[in-house]
Amino acid sequence: MVNILPFFMGQEGMSQMGVGMAIAASMVVLSMFQQFLLTHLRGYIEWFIGKLFKSMDPNVKIRFTEDSMDGSGPRNHEAYSAVETYLSAKCAAQAPSLKANSVRDVRNPVLCVDVGEGVSDEFNGVKVWWSLVEEQGDSYCVSRKKRYYALKFPKRKRDTVVGEYLGHVMDEGKAVAARNRQLKLYSNTSTRDGDYWNCIRDFNHPAKFETLAMEEERKEDIIDDLIRFSAGREYYRRIGKPWKRGYLLHGPPGTGKSTMIAAMANLLSYDVYDLELTAVQSNADLKRLMNRIPCNSILVIEDIDCSSEITNQREKNNQGDKGARRTQEEVTLSGLLNCIDGLFSASDGGILMVFTTNHVELLDKALLRTGRMDKHIEMSYCGFEAFRILAKNYLGIEEHELFGRIEELFKESRITPADVAEELIARSGIGEDRGGEDCLNKLIQVLEEKQREEAEAEAEAEAGENGECK
Numbered sequence: 001m002v003n004i005l006p007f008f009m010g011q012e013g014m015s016q017m018g019v020g021m022a023i024a025a026s027m028v029v030l031s032m033f034q035q036f037l038l039t040h041l042r043g044y045i046e047w048f049i050g051k052l053f054k055s056m057d058p059n060v061k062i063r064f065t066e067d068s069m070d071g072s073g074p075r076n077h078e079a080y081s082a083v084e085t086y087l088s089a090k091c092a093a094q095a096p097s098l099k100a101n102s103v104r105d106v107r108n109p110v111l112c113v114d115v116g117e118g119v120s121d122e123f124n125g126v127k128v129w130w131s132l133v134e135e136q137g138d139s140y141c142v143s144r145k146k147r148y149y150a151l152k153f154p155k156r157k158r159d160t161v162v163g164e165y166l167g168h169v170m171d172e173g174k175a176v177a178a179r180n181r182q183l184k185l186y187s188n189t190s191t192r193d194g195d196y197w198n199c200i201r202d203f204n205h206p207a208k209f210e211t212l213a214m215e216e217e218r219k220e221d222i223i224d225d226l227i228r229f230s231a232g233r234e235y236y237r238r239i240g241k242p243w244k245r246g247y248l249l250h251g252p253p254g255t256g257k258s259t260m261i262a263a264m265a266n267l268l269s270y271d272v273y274d275l276e277l278t279a280v281q282s283n284a285d286l287k288r289l290m291n292r293i294p295c296n297s298i299l300v301i302e303d304i305d306c307s308s309e310i311t312n313q314r315e316k317n318n319q320g321d322k323g324a325r326r327t328q329e330e331v332t333l334s335g336l337l338n339c340i341d342g343l344f345s346a347s348d349g350g351i352l353m354v355f356t357t358n359h360v361e362l363l364d365k366a367l368l369r370t371g372r373m374d375k376h377i378e379m380s381y382c383g384f385e386a387f388r389i390l391a392k393n394y395l396g397i398e399e400h401e402l403f404g405r406i407e408e409l410f411k412e413s414r415i416t417p418a419d420v421a422e423e424l425i426a427r428s429g430i431g432e433d434r435g436g437e438d439c440l441n442k443l444i445q446v447l448e449e450k451q452r453e454e455a456e457a458e459a460e461a462e463a464g465e466n467g468e469c470k
Contacts, residue, residue: 060155062166063133065148082173083149084112087130090119115147123165128153178296179269186273188280188289195285197292203272205262211393212263213256213386213417218377223267225375229352230268230296236349243349246340246372250360251379254416257356260379261300270298270352277301283335290339295350304355305362333364341372382417384410390417394424395436402440409447413454419446 066080088111099114113119118131129152134145153161183203188195209219229245236243247264249257265272273293280286293299340353355373357363367373382390384407391397423443424436 058155059152060158060161062151063148064151065146079170080149081177082170083130084173085177086169086173087119087121087149088112088176090121090130123168124160126153126157126160126165128161128165181269183265183269184271186271188273188275190279190281190285195280195289197273197289200274203262203265205259205266207259207262208266209263211389212259213382213390213393213421215383215385222375222377226264226267226352230350233350244340244351244353246353246355246374248360248368248373248376249354249356249379250376251358252381252416253358254418255379255381256417257379258302260377261298261354261356264352264354265298268296268298268352270296272298272300274300274302277304277331277336280331283331283338286331286335286339293351297351299351299353300356301353302356303358304367305357305359333366337366337372381414382410382420386417387420390420390424391436391440394421395439397436397440400437400440402437402444405444406440406447409444409451413447413450415447415450 064080064083099112113130113132115132115134118129121128121130131150131152132147133150134147136145151161153165185200185203186197187200189198209223212219225245233243249260251257261272264270271294275289277286280289290299355367360368360376368376387406387410388398388403391400391403420443423446424439
């Protein structure tokens with residue numbers, strides 16, 4: 001078909017029509033381009049503007065999130081909890097709105113800032129600001145809220161805050177949590193699948209060095225040694241020695257060896273791992289048990305002399321489905337030594353090993369040397385100074401007219417602190433409520449009886465020796 005439109009409109013009309021169509025097409029293209037820019041470039045523009053404003057902000061912000069991957073992956077709760085514990089003291093003094101969180105294994109609730117509140121802190125002349133922020137979850141989990149602590153500080157102080165302050169917050173927060181947490185008592189259990197640690201109960205022993213019946217000078221020496229050990233991670237690393245220390249508590253029964261261990265745990269806030277050697281099946285199981293003891297713990301092996309038989313290979317009878325057969329015990333002295341003072345012992349460290357015995361003379365000399373049992377503490381019979389501590393603990397008495405006679409008797413008789421404590425326990429019976437005087441008189445009677453028994457035993461021994469000489 002022949003196009004007759006140019007015939008009627010002419011060339012000028014066609015030119016005007018082309019210009020109009022071009023303008024319309026340009027408007028359509030421009031509209032589409034604007035829509036494209038708004039749809040695809042808005043995010044980039046907003047990001048650029050945000051970066052521009054952030055570059056002009058004189059402060060830096062760091063977030064410590066409660067969950068590192070919104071609960072779907074590994075948790076970042078350790079750093080979050082350390083910050084929360086560190087700020088608890090600051091919150092109580094500054095924040096107008098507080099909340100109390102119950103933390104697992106921590107005896108007291110942790111006070112922390114409420115959502116939207118903040119507190120300030122200062123470290124080496126640098127002032128920082130902490131705040132607790134809560135945000136709504138993403139579209140896939142609208143009901144879930146994300147919570148984090150935000151730290152804000154000047155950019156010019158970045159090196160101090162990142163290099164020193166954050167480490168200070170983590171260390172102090174963990175230390176406060178360790179001091180406030182509930183201590184635990186563990187014991188080893190043997191099964192067909194191997195040996196493992198089992199939490200027996202909370203460790204609530206009330207013993208403290210302040211109430212321990214021992215001479216003050218000796219107590220101060222032990223306390224100083226324990227504190228230096230607990231704070232000696234870097235020192236031990238610098239001198240090239242494993243961060244561990246062995247204690248040997250030796251003395252007659254009733255002299256307070258178990259009480260000393262409890263006082264050590266309470267002083268250092270260490271969990272107690274009570275190892276029963278006779279329940280361990282092999283050297284390999286012993287190594288696995290030792291490897292599962294965390295840093296900052298006390299390993300206790302009580303009555304090591306009673307377990308000395310299993311530290312030497314020996315044969316024993318086992319009864320099985322196929323009848324009696326002879327097998328050889330696999331827990332050996334060399335296996336024990338390797339665990340407490342060998343290449344295997346050089347792990348994370350921070351383990352305080354405490355051995356107790358009633359008969360130190362029965363122990364192998366290989367166990368007694370430095371590096372295995374570094375500090376030997378004799379838990380001896382009760383002396384007058386130890387008695388004064390017991391009298392203050394049990395009766396609330398620091399001075400009494402009967403103390404002179406008691407001091408004389410202590411010089412000539414031997415009695416354990418446990419026996420003295422038993423006599424000083426205040427009873428509520430009739431006639432026994434005179435400021436502890438009845439208890440002191442009963443103790444004097446016991447000491448006099450001990451003195452007579454020892455004198456008689458000594459006389460019999462001398463008579464026997466004279467008889468043999470004749």
